[in-house]
């Protein structure tokens with residue numbers, strides 16, 4: 108039996124997942140989990156590169172919990188995949204330090220994604236943010252990922268990872284697999300305001316965990332064709348978010364086509380189109396809510412993350428050892444380190 112290739116991807120723990128996340132990445136992950144041995148990272152240290160206030164940090168636990176619960180509700184199978192917590196694997200940072208010498212500052216400074224992140228956060232580029240793609244390279248390489256599905260804004264970071272892995276292999280000998288990035292082809296889902304992409308901060312999102320009442324409320328207040336002042340005026344379907352959502356979430360294609368025809372002819376009111384949309388979205392979310400209820404039991408998500416972090420840490424330790432061996436960083440260093448570690452462990456026990 109040939110071993111499955113590895114997939115690795117991650118998210119910063121910024122909050123619960125919405126339909127935009129589902130369309131843009133979760134759906135793809137649910138499909139790929141069968142084909143690849145999958146690792147999903149909770150990138151809490153990445154979040155600190157732009158959000159490091161105590162009130163941001165206070166949100167991490169809850170957000171990580173919601174993110175994992177939402178992913179599982181959406182169809183990720185916790186027995187099949189490995190969820191892991193970045194800050195639970197100190198070796199990632201040791202690896203990060205090693206990788207830092209394999210990329211130039213100028214290369215990182217040229218990345219538009221980092222400048223965008225600094226601008227959006229209203230801060231001057233922190234040192235940590237400049238290193239963001241290098242830390243990401245450590246995340247990917249630590250479990251020896253082969254395929255990295257990411258959003259458009261992150262594909263350049265996978266390119267940096269590839270360069271770093273190649274440089275490592277050239278310098279020290281073939282050690283690290285060079286991963287492939289994978290950008291989804293799906294168009295970004297617009298928010299309920301019909302203006303920007305769906306996002307928590309713009310308050311234009313429908314969440315996977317929303318109740319049917321919340322979905323109805325959100326849908327009924329959605330933006331449609333602004334030129335259409337009453338139901339008997341012909342409306343535009345293209346670029347109309349209500350119809351974009353019908354296309355994305357209503358499996359009854361006949362109903363959608365019929366609504367579009369009547370809309371174009373000025374023969375249907377917004378209310379009917381929206382009511383049918385709310386119903387379709389609620390039916391789409393219902394199985395997720397059922398799965399969610401099964402996993403909401405206290406401690407279950409924490410167990411999943413803990414088990415995954417232990418497993419990913421073992422993988423990371425193996426990779427790091429192989430890297431150090433290739434570099435000639437074992438030997439004396441190791442002996443000193445082992446002794447220091449033993450001493451520290453004893454000390455910690457004594458003071459605990």
Ligand code: TRP
Nearest residue numbers: 115116117118119150153243246
């Ligand atoms: N940069 C990703 C984001 O925008 C999160 C992330 C961190 C990641 N490490 C990764 C994604 C490794 C893919 C692979 O949230």
